[in-house]
Amino acid sequence: MTEPEGTFCLVLHSHLPWLPRHGTWPVGEEWLYQAWAHSYLPFADLLSRFADEGKRDMLTLGVTPVLAAQLDDPYSLRAFHEWLGHWLLRARHAATLWQGDDLLSDLAAAEHRAAENALADFESRWRHGFSPILRSVMDSGVIELLGGPLTHPFQPLLAEPVRSFALREGLADTRLRTGTTPEGIWAPECGYAPGMESGYQRAGVRRFLVDGPALRGDTSAAHPVGSSDVVCFGRDLEVTYRVWSPKAGYPGHSAYRDFHTWAHEVGLKPSRVTGKHIEPADKAPYDPALAADTLRLHVKDFVDTVVTRMRELRARDGRSPLVVAAYDTELFGHWWHEGPAWLEGILRALPEAGVRVTTLRGAVEAGHVAEPVDLPASSWGSGKDWRVWDGEQVADMVSANSALQQRLLALDIPRGHRDGTLDQTVTEALLALSSDWAFMVTKDSAADYARRRAADHTARFDELAALVRSGDPAAATTAERFRALANPFGRLDARGLGSGS
Template sequence: MTREGTFCLVLHSHLPWLPHHGSWPVGEEWLYQAWAHSYLPVVDLLRRFADEGRRDVLTLGVTPVLAAQLDDPYSLRTFHEWLGHWQLRALQASTLWRDDPLLRDLGAAEHRAALRATEALETQWRHGFSPILRSLVDSEVLELLGGPLAHPFQPLLDQRIRSFALRSGLADAALRIGHRPAGIWAPECGYAPGMEDDYAAAGVARFLVDGPSLRGDTSAARTVGSSDVVCFGRDLEVTYRVWSPKASYPGHANYRDFHTWAHEVGLKPSRVTGQQVAPQDKAPYDPALAADTLRVHIKDFVDTVVTRLRRLRERNGREALVVAAYDTELFGHWWHEGPAWLEGVLRALPEAGVRVTTLRGALEAGHLGPPVELPASSWGSGKDWRVWDGEQVADMVEDNAALQKRLLAVEPGAFRDPVLDLAVNEAMLALSSDWAFMVTKDSAADYARRRARVHTERFDALIRGEKAFPLDDRVFGHLDARLL
């Protein structure tokens, strides 16, 4: 079979720290939904591939702050309770919907899914995510990407804090799974010229940027500046086929609608039906219709990748690389059919003559082009920094800059100080990129502002020697303020 080229799927798994910070509609519920509907199915898929002897299937980024939540005893216990409620809600739905065959079957399917998730949590996940992740890394079914501690927008950090957050984040991965990642998903794909030197100093060999950072030429990885650090760019022509700001597969009329709830049972009973259709007028979800559409979209994506690789090979005179990168939470949480789509694509691409591998595997296959000078960039709106330093969040940017000054003014002693360690932990949480993103996108903006303020206030209180609040956010037990 003729080799068409190389394809890399990169998934970025991240949520801000949510335990003990509210439940509904934003807070712990967000964690449990993503856990049940994305993380469990994606891990199940990877385990099946590993059992089949598949290697280098995809590249998986897991942020330290998400790994901490998926290992946290409190989160494991409360997620188990949430799964129990899911079972009860599904049973109630089957009763309420008994006169509608489609909805009655949906309730039964939800109950089976809740039972499977509960069994997985009680067996495979009973000690948290890290043992599972280590087994997947050891089997080489995936390449793991790490990142800075609490997912800060790195270009807006003081270089010392940026370096500390990255080195501590890589150390966190090494402690949890016994492997220090060689690559990272830079939070929000944020880049400022010169950051490659920080990466090199931290032992980072490769990272992701968005396609426009490479002026659209993403057909090979590139070394950055005069360093040996390699960047990979998202191929937006292919990536946007699945998920884009304007149109994408998950919006098809036959897929399950993310936004429409049956609040009496807390389930999503509708299909998209139409973008302008009111929630009360949407048709019931029909799994058979969704499955038919899914087969079409798997074929469409495979055809898109093959066509893109052939066109790049004709243009460049050599075998090309396509990198498609998404948030892991798209698959299952936002897009109900996403995990099945993932499996279908990862099985169909090799049959179409495409090498499916990891970023590491792409370099081993020779997909390395000449050096490049990267501009300041991100994968956010405008592909610049406006989401995280624009007018809507100017006050947050100012507050974060002042927080960093106070953080750098702290003088640790010769021995570890648990109070000071916790203060730095709170500063890291305050500097998460999620808060500015949520404000700019007007997505639970009040919650985001409150979270940024709470963690900043806790930092200041700890530095002043006050401890008049619950210490529930001991996220990174290894964090050592002296290293800052």
């Protein structure tokens, strides 16, 4: 048997902020249900099919606790079921409206089949939420699961007690849902500050992701960080950016379905990208056959890119190389309609090209660990520093979050019986500290919604904290009212804040 060209790890990061009961269209629950229908359903189906085929160690999957909570939440399950029904009705209406146009008529029929299949899949496999599905594919060995802190906060900007609590509770929440505590995490936004590896080691985390520039581009092996036993893996941007970069990538090809163009009378996307500067009204109709031909070319291009990169690294370093490509799960299906088919294509084609496909754990076991490194402060955001989350555009939010943490740590939390009001008080603070809000403001993506969400959760925290301090009996009923809006983590126990255990 010939030696593999090298080892390839696909890492996917699945995350949305808490959205149920916090707005609908265009930002809010609609965001959740679109990603659920077009990314999470087909991706879970792919993993289940891999499991049925007996495949093992196919990829590393990060699922944030706050996303898992939404995909298990009874309200979300009921509302998403209704959303799928409306999708089916929209497709039926499109079939009537688009009669006489061959491409659009075929698209309406395909959309109807997709909605029917999604509805049947949801009703048969998702009745009890995502966690049973996730546990099943984990038990089959198809994936390695990565965890993370509860609400996806940007960890470098957290006070150490808050950072430790969010991570401990996040890992514990994942264990509750899946039966396993992850050994690795996707650090939110790949955010890192020197010394964070010590906290990871105390929490039992053995590996995490950084972006390639944090390793000065030397991503061909994992590295222990500082004097710890925790290893970091870096994204290989030369390979990763073939798919998605700040400026280019496969999803922008003219043949693929256009994400931004809607036929508002039916709520469907009828166009292909056509061209970057083409107005929506002038875009060509989506042609699935043309997209499928393009997809095959992009699968081959990616495989060729990986093999070429591995040969370059082997020639440079004289050892078997590692290539890590990492993306948001929501890119595949939600943002890029053809993405799930592309994922399946490359995961089947890479082994045929002589590439060993495995997980981050598998890469460590195969010996892809080099010398220790000292990492700089970094992220995977613009500039590869922290500017997205602590830049001038969000300076007021950074200041507000810092003050919020001080008030959070000043809470008088008795060590006696558990107090549900305090649990909700802490929950509201953690929801306010989600990294998504600053990202959305900096990127001017539903910035008003993001600012309102951060402010609302902060205000709820302050209202509860004041009622608790005063001993007001209204604290319990107020907490119950807020819990009806956001109760992601039933096991969160405020007594653990600052306890270090």
